[in-house]
Amino acid sequence: MDQESAKSRKPEIWAVGSGKGGTGKSFLTSSLGTYLAAKGSRVILIDADLGGANLHTVLGIAKPKNTLTDFFEKKIPLSEVIVECGIPNLRLVSGLLSSVTSEYINHAQKLKFFRHIQALDADYILIDLGAGCNANTIDTFLLAAKKIVVTTPELTALENMYHFIKNVYFRKLKKVVAEHGLKDSAQKVLNNREAHAIKTFRDLMVCLEDLSPEIRKVLDEEMSGLLMHIVVNQTRSSYDVEMGLNIESVCMKFLGLSAVYAGHIDHDDFVARCINKKQHFLISYAFSNTAKEIGLLSEAIRDGRRINGGDIYADRRI
Amino acid sequence: MPTEGYERCFHILELTPGASFTEIRRKYEHLRSFYSGASMELSAINDDFTEERKAEVLREIDEAFAKLSESFKGKKDPSLFMIKPTILFSDEVKKYLEAGPSFSGPVLKKIREMLQVEFTAMAQFTKLGKQCFMDIEQERFSSFSAEVYLKGYLTEYARCLSLDPVKVVDDYVARYRSWKKEAEMLKTGIKGQTP
Numbered sequence: 001m002d003q004e005s006a007k008s009r010k011p012e013i014w015a016v017g018s019g020k021g022g023t024g025k026s027f028l029t030s031s032l033g034t035y036l037a038a039k040g041s042r043v044i045l046i047d048a049d050l051g052g053a054n055l056h057t058v059l060g061i062a063k064p065k066n067t068l069t070d071f072f073e074k075k076i077p078l079s080e081v082i083v084e085c086g087i088p089n090l091r092l093v094s095g096l097l098s099s100v101t102s103e104y105i106n107h108a109q110k111l112k113f114f115r116h117i118q119a120l121d122a123d124y125i126l127i128d129l130g131a132g133c134n135a136n137t138i139d140t141f142l143l144a145a146k147k148i149v150v151t152t153p154e155l156t157a158l159e160n161m162y163h164f165i166k167n168v169y170f171r172k173l174k175k176v177v178a179e180h181g182l183k184d185s186a187q188k189v190l191n192n193r194e195a196h197a198i199k200t201f202r203d204l205m206v207c208l209e210d211l212s213p214e215i216r217k218v219l220d221e222e223m224s225g226l227l228m229h230i231v232v233n234q235t236r237s238s239y240d241v242e243m244g245l246n247i248e249s250v251c252m253k254f255l256g257l258s259a260v261y262a263g264h265i266d267h268d269d270f271v272a273r274c275i276n277k278k279q280h281f282l283i284s285y286a287f288s289n290t291a292k293e294i295g296l297l298s299e300a301i302r303d304g305r306r307i308n309g310g311d312i313y314a315d316r317r318i
Numbered sequence: 319m320p321t322e323g324y325e326r327c328f329h330i331l332e333l334t335p336g337a338s339f340t341e342i343r344r345k346y347e348h349l350r351s352f353y354s355g356a357s358m359e360l361s362a363i364n365d366d367f368t369e370e371r372k373a374e375v376l377r378e379i380d381e382a383f384a385k386l387s388e389s390f391k392g393k394k395d396p397s398l399f400m401i402k403p404t405i406l407f408s409d410e411v412k413k414y415l416e417a418g419p420s421f422s423g424p425v426l427k428k429i430r431e432m433l434q435v436e437f438t439a440m441a442q443f444t445k446l447g448k449q450c451f452m453d454i455e456q457e458r459f460s461s462f463s464a465e466v467y468l469k470g471y472l473t474e475y476a477r478c479l480s481l482d483p484v485k486v487v488d489d490y491v492a493r494y495r496s497w498k499k500e501a502e503m504l505k506t507g508i509k510g511q512t513p
Binding site for chain 1: 332348349352353357358359360361362363364365366367368371375439442
């Protein structure tokens with residue numbers, strides 16, 4: 001019983017990642033956080049983009065005094081790094097730039113960081129990750145219960161997004177294989193991909209599953225829980241909106257992975273204008289269409305639903 | 319109906335079991351055209367893309383659709399199979415169109431609303447301003463500078479809603495002409511009165 005009640009007090013962690021920079025991770029993180037906070041949940045935002053932290057700028061607040069750098073270097077508790085954002089229920093842990101970048105954080109520091117995150121007192125913890133696929137970023141992403149991948153409707157962003165998703169799966173796969181003591185058989189396949197004529201990611205999954213019923217069971221159990229929530233940001237046409245569905249389909253059919261299209265955010269010039277003026281978009285334009293979309297999106301992710309578009313092809317009658 | 323294998327078909331078409339035939343066909347058509355073309359979402363996976371897998375996916379989609387539509391044959395309205403693809407009118411719209419309404423502004427507005435097509439989407443596809451579609455629906459005839467433009471707008475409007483452009487243009491332009499005639503008569507009438 002004690003364990004259960006302790007578990008229920010644990011915050012739910014959301015992580016926002018993407019392969020490419022500039023797809024709107026910080027904007028999405030701050031917006032999701034603000035929406036959840038406005039709905040009455042206690043939210044802590046963590047800016048884990050240590051190389052280029054600027055979540056505070058998107059939130060329209062001044063540079064915080066204490067940052068994650070202090071946590072890592074001066075060993076200040078994480079709870080003392082938290083600052084208020086001027087929005088009820090919403091607080092921030094800034095990861096402001098300094099000499100430390102996430103590359104230099106060692107394994108012990110990382111584990112300590114994860115422990116401290118999980119011990120924070122909040123309902124939701126939203127982590128804004130840096131762009132790219134370095135190991136620390138992906139480990140942090142795997143820590144989250146809700147894994148959100150944001151992309152824009154551009155080829156470069158899509159390429160990097162798929163790369164990111166594959167890296168996440170691959171890292172998880174390696175961990176699962178190690179945890180279940182399947183290293184001998186499975187690791188051999190992982191290491192000798194050429195010998196097994198494995199060219200694509202899907203080949204690898206198929207090959208691993210065919211190794212033995214035991215491995216298939218383990219993979220089914222462990223990997224099926226790994227679900228990505230796709231967000232397409234800066235959509236400009238109904239084709240862009242539809243893109244999320246196609247990404248879902250490609251992930252399933254070509255990569256053999258499960259993804260859910262959580263929603264989209266239309267391109268809105270006022271977002272950039274607000275950020276430049278250090279205004280919080282959701283507060284300045286609370287009744288805009290973009291704000292409405294963010295609301296729908298947040299609820300879809302929170303409730304684990306797909307995009308709410310019964311008739312998403314409706315506009316394509318021509 | 320034996321359910322064996324059907325679940326897999328629904329899974330391939332990315333639907334939940336129990337989807338209607340309209341949904342199944344719409345999804346099939348979408349997947350078919352998506353995987354036949356060279357779209358960005360697919361090419362972005364780079365190394366993981368192989369022509370063999372693409373052919374396999376297309377074959378799976380075809381097979382799943384064939385199997386599912388077989389199960390619908392003889393049960394549902396057979397006319398469902400005869401409608402041209404991409405024109406998927408609900409029963410409500412079909413009934414409305416079968417009554418053969420004359421395409422006036424309010425009638426077009428009603429059809430568009432039943433089909434849930436937004437002005438924004440129409441504007442995007444046709445590269446025309448929303449205003450001209452609004453003018454058509456409101457029958458603001460004076461905003462059309464010449465009949466030839468109106469005909470062009472109407473054709474685009476009809477295409478957006480998958481209506482017959484010839485009938486739409488005929489019906490609507492007849493209304494436009496009678497308005498024009500009246501307006502001209504009024505004009506000359508006024509002129510005739512003043513010395």
